[in-house]
Amino acid sequence: MINRGEVLAKIEKEYMTKDENFKVGNTVKVYVKIIEGKKERIQVFEGIVIDIHGSGLNRMFKVRKMVGQIGVERTFPLHSPSIQKIEVVKTGKVRRAKLFYLRGRIGKASQLKNVLESQN
């Protein structure tokens, strides 16, 4: 008999292409490949990472941004082939793993304090 879990984990690993180079509280730029008919283009979604969850190939992260007065959140699978790259723009000072409290805030209160790289 073969080890079931080991085999499944190995297959998953073949598809895990990206390194997790960001943390909750980071402002990131996510480069997403979009297919329109036959054309391909890259769209950038910039916002604060408010949640990272899941393990292995199922690791997901949530990015929140404000469009005018309206908050927009998008959940991305970290290892999705349509994500070209993820760029960290800013590192926010946070004290928890999920930043859902930002949803209730508007204006200046919804901004995170910047952390200098040397303090990381």
Add this chain to the structure above:
Amino acid sequence: MSLGFIGQKLGMLRLPNENGEFEAVTVIYLPPMQVLEIKTEEKDGYSAIKVGAFETLKRVNKPTKGYFEALSKLANKTITPKKYLKEFRLKEGESVNFNVGDVLNVDLFKNGEIVDITGITKGKGFQGVVKRHGFSGGPASHGSQFHRRPGSIGAHTFPARVWKEHRMPGHMGFEKVTVKNIKIVKVDTDKSLILVKGAVPGPNRGVLYIKKK
């Protein structure tokens, strides 16, 4: 009427496809299979091959041992006792292409091939009519006092009995089910695996029969 394979369901994953979308796949382990018997039109009246897969790890009883020793002698090769045996009907005259003791591997499958998969579904025990046959049941509230019951099972003086095969509560699951036209997403010859799109019947580690079209 075509060649089949004996396999084991390992579990399910969600993997990205070529469009970048995630899709559910089932991982099936197909160990090398050995041909045990060949049935021909002349001798048996039909064309088929009997195959065995999965090495027996436990002690083998004398009749089984004797059977496999006789086969080994016939094929002039060592054929170790197998756990699962299965006969697959073939088209007329096709069984002659095989020899006793031949080893069949996953590489007989291609990426994108369509297959039928048979397995034994998970046993659900004694189930009511709502789960077993998809009855809608009654209202949950407003004092109906009628929730998950089957309701009337027939008319009055005529027919004065319940029709045969009327859908009622009873044992559900643990039955042989064949799912047709499943697409093979990927064949992994190194690890002796195939990945197929969607779900297949049965629990993880359950035995499956994968039939070529």
